[in-house]
Amino acid sequence: MSASQSHKAEGISDVERGLLRDSVREFLSKRWPSEHAVEQSGKADAMAMLWRDLAGQGLTTLGAYPAEAGLRETLLVFEELGRASCPAPLLGAVGANLALAGQQSNAMRAMLEDLHQGKAMVALALGVFDGDAAAGQVDCRGDALSGKVSFVEAAETATHFVVLTGEPAGVTVVTSGAPGMQIEVTPGLAVPPFSELTFDNTPATRLDLLPNALADIAWVARLACAGRALGAAERAFELAVDNAKIRKQFGQLIGQFQAVQHKLANCLISLDGARLALDAAAAARDNSNPEWHVFAASALAFAGPALRTVSIETHRALGAIGYAEEHEAPRHFRRVHADLVRFGGALGARAALADFMLGPAA
Amino acid sequence: MTALPALSMGPAANAFRKEVRAWLAKHWTAEKQAAHLRKPFKDRGYDNEFSKLMGRDGWIGVGWPKQFGGQGRSASEQIAFVTEVANSGAPAHAHNTSESIVAQALFLHGSKEQQDEWLPFIRSGACFFALGYSEPEAGSDLAALRTRAVRDGGDWIVNGQKLWSTGGDKADYMWLAVRTDPEAKKHAGISVLMVDLRSPGVTIRPSMALYGKTFSAQFYDDVRVPAKNMVGAVNTGWKVITDALAAERVMIGATRMAHLERAFDHLTEYLKTAVIGGRALRNDPVIRDRVGALAADLEVARQFQVRNAQLVEQGKVPIHEAAMGKVFTSELQERLGQAALDILGSGGLLSEDSASAPLGEMEQLLRHSIMGMIGGGTNEIQRNVIAQRGLELPR
Numbered sequence: 001m002s003a004s005q006s007h008k009a010e011g012i013s014d015v016e017r018g019l020l021r022d023s024v025r026e027f028l029s030k031r032w033p034s035e036h037a038v039e040q041s042g043k044a045d046a047m048a049m050l051w052r053d054l055a056g057q058g059l060t061t062l063g064a065y066p067a068e069a070g071l072r073e074t075l076l077v078f079e080e081l082g083r084a085s086c087p088a089p090l091l092g093a094v095g096a097n098l099a100l101a102g103q104q105s106n107a108m109r110a111m112l113e114d115l116h117q118g119k120a121m122v123a124l125a126l127g128v129f130d131g132d133a134a135a136g137q138v139d140c141r142g143d144a145l146s147g148k149v150s151f152v153e154a155a156e157t158a159t160h161f162v163v164l165t166g167e168p169a170g171v172t173v174v175t176s177g178a179p180g181m182q183i184e185v186t187p188g189l190a191v192p193p194f195s196e197l198t199f200d201n202t203p204a205t206r207l208d209l210l211p212n213a214l215a216d217i218a219w220v221a222r223l224a225c226a227g228r229a230l231g232a233a234e235r236a237f238e239l240a241v242d243n244a245k246i247r248k249q250f251g252q253l254i255g256q257f258q259a260v261q262h263k264l265a266n267c268l269i270s271l272d273g274a275r276l277a278l279d280a281a282a283a284a285r286d287n288s289n290p291e292w293h294v295f296a297a298s299a300l301a302f303a304g305p306a307l308r309t310v311s312i313e314t315h316r317a318l319g320a321i322g323y324a325e326e327h328e329a330p331r332h333f334r335r336v337h338a339d340l341v342r343f344g345g346a347l348g349a350r351a352a353l354a355d356f357m358l359g360p361a362a
Numbered sequence: 363m364t365a366l367p368a369l370s371m372g373p374a375a376n377a378f379r380k381e382v383r384a385w386l387a388k389h390w391t392a393e394k395q396a397a398h399l400r401k402p403f404k405d406r407g408y409d410n411e412f413s414k415l416m417g418r419d420g421w422i423g424v425g426w427p428k429q430f431g432g433q434g435r436s437a438s439e440q441i442a443f444v445t446e447v448a449n450s451g452a453p454a455h456a457h458n459t460s461e462s463i464v465a466q467a468l469f470l471h472g473s474k475e476q477q478d479e480w481l482p483f484i485r486s487g488a489c490f491f492a493l494g495y496s497e498p499e500a501g502s503d504l505a506a507l508r509t510r511a512v513r514d515g516g517d518w519i520v521n522g523q524k525l526w527s528t529g530g531d532k533a534d535y536m537w538l539a540v541r542t543d544p545e546a547k548k549h550a551g552i553s554v555l556m557v558d559l560r561s562p563g564v565t566i567r568p569s570m571a572l573y574g575k576t577f578s579a580q581f582y583d584d585v586r587v588p589a590k591n592m593v594g595a596v597n598t599g600w601k602v603i604t605d606a607l608a609a610e611r612v613m614i615g616a617t618r619m620a621h622l623e624r625a626f627d628h629l630t631e632y633l634k635t636a637v638i639g640g641r642a643l644r645n646d647p648v649i650r651d652r653v654g655a656l657a658a659d660l661e662v663a664r665q666f667q668v669r670n671a672q673l674v675e676q677g678k679v680p681i682h683e684a685a686m687g688k689v690f691t692s693e694l695q696e697r698l699g700q701a702a703l704d705i706l707g708s709g710g711l712l713s714e715d716s717a718s719a720p721l722g723e724m725e726q727l728l729r730h731s732i733m734g735m736i737g738g739g740t741n742e743i744q745r746n747v748i749a750q751r752g753l754e755l756p757r
Contacts, residue, residue, distance in 0.1 A: 241753050256756045261749035268748055269686045276665035277658075291367040298366075301658035350654025357365050357630045357653050358644045 012073065021076055027057060028084040034328055037085040041192055044157050047088065048121075054088055055118025062090065063097035063220070064112070070286035071220060075227035075278055082231025082339075085331045087192050089154035091224060092122030096162045098217045099171040099209060107205045111160055111173060123158035125149040125197060128166035129211075129218040131344030138199055140165045140172055140206055145199040146180075151342060155183050155195035163197075163204070164218075169211045172204040179203065190338035191331065219296050222343045223281060226303045229339035230274050233307040233314070236332035237267050240317040247321075254317075263313050270306035277302050297352040304346025311336040365630045366623065366657060369664055371438040371671075378435065379442040382421075383450075389415060390452040398453060403714075403726075404575045408532050409453035410490065416454070417487025422461050425613070430469060430481050437671035441616040448620030455529060460484045460491040462613050464537055466606040467554070471594035480556070492533035494524040494557070494580060495603070502743045504539070505548045505600060509582065511540035511555060518542075518555060518592065520563075520585040528737070530578030531568035534559055538582075543597050552599035556591040557582075573730040611684040611738065612670045618691055618734060619667050622698060625727050626660055629653075629702055632721050643705065652701045656694075663691045682752030685744035692734030692741060699728025 031050055032040065040046040054060055062074045074094055081088060093115055100108045114120035127149050128137045138147030145163065155161070161174040161181075174181060180200035187193045241264055244255030254260050277299035284292035311333050315322055322329035340346070354361075370376065390412075398406060416422050425440040426432020435443070447454050465484050468477055483489040500507040509522025520540060527536070536557040543551030559566065563585035568576040594602040630653060636643045643649055666687035673680040680687075702724035703710040714722025735741045749755045 241755070244755060253756050255749075258746070261753075261755050262742070262745045264753055264755065265689075265745040265748035268682075268752055269690055272669075272683075272686060273662040273666065273690065276669060277662050280661070280665055289367075289370075294367055295661065297654075298658040298661035301654055302662050346655075347651070350651050350658065353654035353657045354650035357657055358633055358650065361645045361647070361650060362642065 024077055024080040028086055032084050032086045041087050047157055051121055052118035060093045061116050063094040064101040071282035072286055075282050078224045078227035079231035082228035083235040089121045092124040095124035095217055096122045120159045121157055122160045122162050123152050123155045125152045125163045126218050127164045129164050129214050131348045138163055138165055144201045145172055145204040146201055148198045150196045151194045152197055164214050170206055170208045172206045174202055174204045189334055191334050222300055223296055225339040226300055229307050229336045232332040232335040233310045234271055236314040236329045240314045243318055267310045267313050270310050274303040274306050294356050297349045300349035301346050301353055304340045307336055308340055365627050375438040375442040378439045379446055382443050382446040386450045390450050407453050407455040410456050412453050413457040413487040422457055422487050423485045431485055437674040441671050444617045445620040448617050449624055456490050457487050460489045463606050464491050467593055467602050470605050471602045490533045491535045491537050492527045492530040494527055494536040494538040496525045502740055507539055509540050511542050516589050517586040520582040520587055522582050524580045527578045531566050531576055539599055549600045551597055553596050554593045554599040554602045555587050557587050561585050573733050612674055615687045615691055616667050619663055622695055649705050656698055659694050663694050666690055682748045685747040689741045689744045695731035695734050699731050
C-alpha cells in the first residue's frame with residue numbers, strides 16, 4: 001500500500017484506541033521509565049533493545065497496514081512516546097512503511113521485514129518535502145545520491161536512511177556506512193540532537209513516487225511530531241497541576257491562587273484544542289477525506305503556538321522546581337519546541353491554510 | 363461555499379442539514395431577507411412572525427424530547443440545524459430563550475400543568491421570554507441576587523431590580539430569579555418565576571449596548587405573580603437555573619460558531635479580490651499569516667462544539683468542556699474582529715451604514731465580541747470552572 005492509495009482504518013473503535021493507548025503507556029512505563037529516560041536516550045544499546053521490544057508489540061509496522069492502524073492510531077502512539085520522553089525512531093519507521101509498503105524490490109522488502117522485526121532502524125529525511133527551506137535537498141542520478149539534508153533525527157543509531165528526492169520525485173534507501181555518506185551531529189535544543197547528512201555519489205536503492213504521495217508522507221510526519229509534542233506538553237502540564245495541588249506558599253496551596261488557576265485553565269484549553277484538531281485531521285485522512293490537508297494544516301497551525309505556550313506556562317507554574325535538567329519538565333520543553341518548529345512549523349501551516357483560503361499568492 | 367471544509371457530523375446530521383436548508387430556501391426568501399435588512403440594526407434577528415412560521419412547521423423544539431412535542435433530534439442534528447439557520451441569516455432570536463432555556467427547565471422541573479400550558483405555547487413560536495438574572499450587586503456572583511418575592515395568598519409579590527436582560531424590551535415574559543428565603547444560605551434561598559411583563563408594577567428601561575442592540579433594566583414594584591408560575595419547588599431555583607445551562611451552552615456555542623464562520627467566509631471572499639492602493643490584499647504575507655491563524659482557530663472552535671454535542675449525546679453533562687468552548691469561541695470572535703480591523707485598516711472602522719465600507723459587519727463583530735466574553739458568566743468565571751471542575755484545583 002503506497003501513500004497515494006486510500007487510508008481506511010474504519011474498523012477501529014474508540015474503545016480499541018483506548019486499549020491501545022493503555023497498552024503502549026504501560027509498556028513504556030516499564031521499558032522506558034521516566035527516571036531513566038534521559039540517561040537511556042544516549043545509549044545506543046538501550047535503544048536497540050527497546051526497538052526490538054516495540055517491534056514485538058507490532059508498533060514498527062505503523063503506516064504499513066492502514067486497515068489495521070490508521071493515522072489516529074499512529075498519532076496516539078507518538079503521543080505516548082512524547083509523554084515518556086522516548087526517542088524511539090518511529091518517525092523513520094512510519095515514513096518507510098508509508099513509502100515502501102507493497103513495493104516489489106527485494107532490497108526494500110528485506111529492509112521492511114527487518115524493520116518490522118526490530119532489526120532495522122530507519123532515519124527519515126524529507127529533503128525538499130520537509131517544509132523547512134533550510135532542510136536541504138538531495139538529488140538522485142541513476143543509483144547515486146548527492147546533496148545535504150539537515151535536522152534529521154535518530155541518524156546516529158539508524159541502520160538505514162529513507163531519503164525523499166524531488167528531481168526526479170521518489171524515495172531512496174541508503175544503508176548506514178554507505179560510501180560517500182557523512183553524519184554530523186548538530187547539537188541544540190532538540191535532545192537527542194539532530195544530524196546533518198551529506199551524500200556524495202552515495203549508492204542508493206531508488207523508487208519513483210508521485211510528488212503528491214511524497215508530500216502526503218511529509219504531512220503525516222508533521223502530524224506525528226505534533227502528536228509527540230502534545231504528549232510531552234500534556235505530561236509536563238500534569239506535573240504542574242499536581243504540583244499546584246501540594247505546593248504551599250504564603251500559607252496556601254498555589255493552586256488556590258486565581259492567577260495560577262487561570263494560567264492552568266488556559267493550558268487545558270490549548271491542550272484539548274490541539275488534541276481535538278489533531279484527531280480530526282487524522283480521522284479525515286483515515287476516512288479518505290480529499291480535503292484532509294486543510295484539517296492537518298489547521299491542527300499544526302493551532303498546535304504550534306498553543307503547545308509551546310503550554311510548555312512555557314508549565315514552567316512558570318512549576319517555578320524553579322521544574323528548572324533542573326534532572327526534573328522531567330525540561331526534556332518535555334525541549335521536545336515540544338523541537339517537534340513544533342520542525343517542517344515549517346506554524347508559519348508554514350498558516351501559509352498552507354492561506355493558500356487554501358485565498359489561493360496561492362501571486 | 364465556506365472557507366473551511368464543512369464538518370461531517372454523520373449521515374443523519376448531514377441529511378437533516380439538507381432538509382433544513384430546503385425549508386429555509388423556501389421560506390426565508392430574498393424578499394423577506396431584503397425587508398429584514400431594511401430594519402434598524404437593533405431590531406434585526408427578531409421577527410415574531412418568522413418565529414411563528416418556524417413554529418407552525420415544527421422547527422421549534424427540534425431537539426426537544428418527543429414526549430414534549432419535539433423532534434427528539436440528536437445534538438449533532440441540532441448543531442446542523444442552528445448552523446443552517448445562522449448561515450441563512452434567518453431571525454430566530456425572538457423565541458430562542460423560550461426554546462433553549464425555559465423549555466429545558468420545564469422538562470426537568472416543570473409541573474405537568476406547566477408543561478401542558480407552556481410547552482405548546484413555546485413550540486408555536488409565539489412565546490417570547492427574556493432572562494432576568496443579573497442585578498446591580500449580583501453579576502458573576504449571581505447567587506447574591508436580592509430581588510425579593512414574598513408569598514401572599516395565591517400570588518408571589520415581587521420587588522427589586524434586574525439588569526442587562528438581552529431582548530428584555532421585546533419579550534412578553536421574564537424568566538426571573540428571585541430570593542424567596544433571605545435567611546437561607548445564598549444558593550439555597552432562590553426560586554424561579556415566569557413573569558408576565560405586562561403585569562402592573564413592571565417597568566422596563568431599555569438601553570443601547572455596545573453591539574448595537576438593546577438590553578434592559580427592569581424594575582419590579584409590588585408585582586403580583588401567580589404561584590402556579592413558580593418553576594420547581596420554592597427555594598430550589600439555583601438547581602432550576604443551572605440544570606438548564608448545559609444544553610443551552612452547547613446550542614448557543616454552536617450558533618455563535620456559525621456566525622463566526624459566516625463572518626470569516628465574508629472576510630476571505632472579500633480578500634480574494636480586494637485591491638487597495640494598487641495592492642492586492644491577498645498577496646500580502648502578513649494578511650495571509652493572519653488569515654491562516656484565524657482559519658486554524660475556527661477549526662479548533664468547531665471541534666470544541668462537536669465535542670460538546672457528542673458529550674450531550676452520550677448522556678453526559680459538559681461542564682468544564684462547555685466552559686472551554688465558550689471561552690475559546692468568544693475570544694476567537696474578539697481576535698477575528700481585531701484582525702479584520704488590522705487587515706481592512708481605516709475602512710474596517712466603517713459600519714454597514716457607510717456606502718463605502720469594505721465590510722461593514724466587521725466593526726460590529728468586534729463590538730459584539732465583548733458580549734460573548736461577558737454574557738452567560740464571564741470568561742474569568744468560566745476559567746474558574748475549568749480550573750476547579752476540570753482540573754480539580756483547590757478552591
